[in-house]
Amino acid sequence: MSVDIQTVKRVARLARIAVSEDDAARMTGELNTILGFVEQLNEVDVTGVEPMTSVTPMAMKKREDVVTDGNKAVDIVANAPATEENFFLVPKVVE
Amino acid sequence: MSDLTRLTIAEARAKLRAKEISATEITDAYLAAIDQANPLLNAYVAVTHDKARNMAKASDARIAKGEGKALEGIPLGIKDLFATEGVHTQACSHVLDGFRPRYESTVTSNLWADGAVMLGKLNMDEFAMGSSNETSYYGPVINPWRRSRVQTTVKPTFHDGSAGFIKPGGVEENRSYDNMQLVPGGSSGGSAAAVSAFLCAGATATDTGGSIRQPAAFTGTVGIKPTYGRVSRWGVVAFASSLDQAGPIARDVRDAAILLKSMASVDPKDTTSVDRPVPDYEAALGRPIKGMKVGIPKEYRVDGMPQEIEALWQQGIAWLKEAGAEIVDISLPHTKYALPAYYIVAPAEASSNLARYDGVRYGLRVPGKDIVDMYEKTRAAGFGQEVKRRIMIGTYVLSAGYYDAYYLQAQKVRTLIKKDFEDVFAAGVDVILTPATPSAAFGVADQDMAADPVKMYLNDVFTVTVNMAGLPGISVPAGLDSHGLPLGLQLIGRPFDEETLFQTAHVIEKAAGRFEANQWW
Numbered sequence: 001m002s003v004d005i006q007t008v009k010r011v012a013r014l015a016r017i018a019v020s021e022d023d024a025a026r027m028t029g030e031l032n033t034i035l036g037f038v039e040q041l042n043e044v045d046v047t048g049v050e051p052m053t054s055v056t057p058m059a060m061k062k063r064e065d066v067v068t069d070g071n072k073a074v075d076i077v078a079n080a081p082a083t084e085e086n087f088f089l090v091p092k093v094v095e
Numbered sequence: 096m097s098d099l100t101r102l103t104i105a106e107a108r109a110k111l112r113a114k115e116i117s118a119t120e121i122t123d124a125y126l127a128a129i130d131q132a133n134p135l136l137n138a139y140v141a142v143t144h145d146k147a148r149n150m151a152k153a154s155d156a157r158i159a160k161g162e163g164k165a166l167e168g169i170p171l172g173i174k175d176l177f178a179t180e181g182v183h184t185q186a187c188s189h190v191l192d193g194f195r196p197r198y199e200s201t202v203t204s205n206l207w208a209d210g211a212v213m214l215g216k217l218n219m220d221e222f223a224m225g226s227s228n229e230t231s232y233y234g235p236v237i238n239p240w241r242r243s244r245v246q247t248t249v250k251p252t253f254h255d256g257s258a259g260f261i262k263p264g265g266v267e268e269n270r271s272y273d274n275m276q277l278v279p280g281g282s283s284g285g286s287a288a289a290v291s292a293f294l295c296a297g298a299t300a301t302d303t304g305g306s307i308r309q310p311a312a313f314t315g316t317v318g319i320k321p322t323y324g325r326v327s328r329w330g331v332v333a334f335a336s337s338l339d340q341a342g343p344i345a346r347d348v349r350d351a352a353i354l355l356k357s358m359a360s361v362d363p364k365d366t367t368s369v370d371r372p373v374p375d376y377e378a379a380l381g382r383p384i385k386g387m388k389v390g391i392p393k394e395y396r397v398d399g400m401p402q403e404i405e406a407l408w409q410q411g412i413a414w415l416k417e418a419g420a421e422i423v424d425i426s427l428p429h430t431k432y433a434l435p436a437y438y439i440v441a442p443a444e445a446s447s448n449l450a451r452y453d454g455v456r457y458g459l460r461v462p463g464k465d466i467v468d469m470y471e472k473t474r475a476a477g478f479g480q481e482v483k484r485r486i487m488i489g490t491y492v493l494s495a496g497y498y499d500a501y502y503l504q505a506q507k508v509r510t511l512i513k514k515d516f517e518d519v520f521a522a523g524v525d526v527i528l529t530p531a532t533p534s535a536a537f538g539v540a541d542q543d544m545a546a547d548p549v550k551m552y553l554n555d556v557f558t559v560t561v562n563m564a565g566l567p568g569i570s571v572p573a574g575l576d577s578h579g580l581p582l583g584l585q586l587i588g589r590p591f592d593e594e595t596l597f598q599t600a601h602v603i604e605k606a607a608g609r610f611e612a613n614q615w616w
Binding site: 007012038044058 | 193323367369436438439453455457463469470471475484486501507511513548565
């Protein structure tokens with residue numbers, strides 16, 4: 001499978017990365033090189049093979065459903081580019 | 096430059112305990128070495144002078160009271176991927192500009208609890224995506240090793256005039272060094288270069304496809320990627336969560352064992368941290384390997400592999416045989432599919448993990464006309480080319496209509512790769528010996544690699560299988576190539592059998608000797 005420039009622009013939109021016309025053209029070539037490289041996986045017979053879900057067999061850890069942490073609003077917003085009274089500020093999303 | 100920086104961790108530990116040296120003295124020696132060399136090597140992206148001196152002072156106080164811990168007063172460098180409270184933590188990306196975590200990663204917490212001293216944060220490929228440390232926002236790291244040529248001149252034999260007396264000639268060796276800058280490998284290039292150049296006693300690193308073992312091989316240092324789940328990932332900036340694992344880079348096998356003992360732990364904050372006690376890895380050193388079964392996988396003899404790598408591998412086999420190990424030929428039939436499967440799984444996980452860099456919660460924000468425009472502009476400006484490439488691949492293979500063809504197929508192949516190893520271990524093989532990398536260190540801004548991303552990816556051809564199967568792997572220096580550059584051998588072990596890796600790597604180290612770059616920095 002290979003991608004064309006329209007697909008690259010669509011994927012960039014999904015990934016929320018702005019691309020110029022030049023970026024998209026360059027990325028089309030790069031992505032096709034990588035997709036060409038991974039194509040060889042189709043040679044492998046995977047009949048009856050389960051996809052890996054966990055590399056080491058392990059049971060999901062569970063803990064009591066109790067509050068163990070919190071009251072850290074100041075810490076949480078400390079690194080944000082724009083805040084007001086412990087809220088993250090974003091451009092207007094609702095008219 | 097002070098001799099204190101030349102001490103291994105084991106040597107420094109003994110001198111600190113005996114109060115022959117102080118933590119402050121050794122820390123000051125490293126800080127002076129960094130201040131002098133870092134403009135040339137670019138191994139550190141942040142040097143924490145004050146914090147280091149304060150930690151050293153506290154270590155000296157504990158030593159005076161007889162309360163010194165396992166790593167008391169040992170100065171370490173920390174890869175920029177580990178969250179360190181109040182200190183530069185950016186995964187060497189522009190998108191995390193100015194990020195100062197309000198918390199400490201489990202690995203670094205463990206090291207500080209054992210008395211270690213932080214010298215600063217080490218350079219790396221952006222978000223650990225790269226094999227040369229050239230994708231860092233902070234620029235490439237320079238390998239302390241340089242290519243050299245040996246010129247030999249044969250001195251003639253001559254008579255000195257007296258009857259029957261002949262003055263012997265001989266061969267004179269003259270080594271001259273090439274000024275071409277080489278990469279230290281990646282993504283833990285800063286860690287490997289700093290350890291190799293005596294700018295820290297040891298360093299933390301991480302390995303998703305070979306990012307500990309390949310730079311260790313390129314710099315003549317020892318690096319171990321532990322079993323998935325052995326070291327907590329809490330507070331380590333995520334790249335590909337099912338593959339990422341932290342480990343140390345050190346000057347020798349003993350130091351790597353000492354560091355891993357402190358880094359590893361059982362951590363309730365990481366759901367994939369495995370509930371097993373951490374053994375005393377150092378105790379495995381010196382145990383005989385007589386009767387140990389060492390597997391040699393034929394699939395690691397790849398096309399176009401330089402003769403020097405093959406010769407190094409044969410030398411490694413000979414050393415282990417001499418020490419009493421039994422050498423067996425084995426087959427890991429799905430080896431060639433590990434790298435292509437990795438380039439689906441890792442970017443898929445990365446595209447998901449890196450979705451959080453949106454200009455809202457931390458780091459860079461580029462204003463836009465609305466919120467989506469702000470996201471897109473922030474991510475376009477904040478991520479470098481390689482990171483964007485991988486996010487794009489990951490987004491594509493996970494997008495509707497392609498998931499089964501790519502991601503599901505890759506995860507099935509991954510099951511087969513793991514099964515290859517399980518079969519071999521079930522047949523009684525204790526450890527697997529392979530080359531660590533298909534070549535020695537290459538030049539900064541290598542044209543071939545720049546033109547074709549897959550060429551760069553092939554650096555990890557011998558190491559990536561280990562991540563796909565969640566196994567432990569160690570890279571240990573084993574020789575020099577014809578240009579005088581270090582080459583490493585890799586040992587792969589059973590899950591949670593890091594002890595056998597240290598035990599066997601120690602045998603190779605004793606046979607091969609240690610390798611140090613000729614100092615120019």
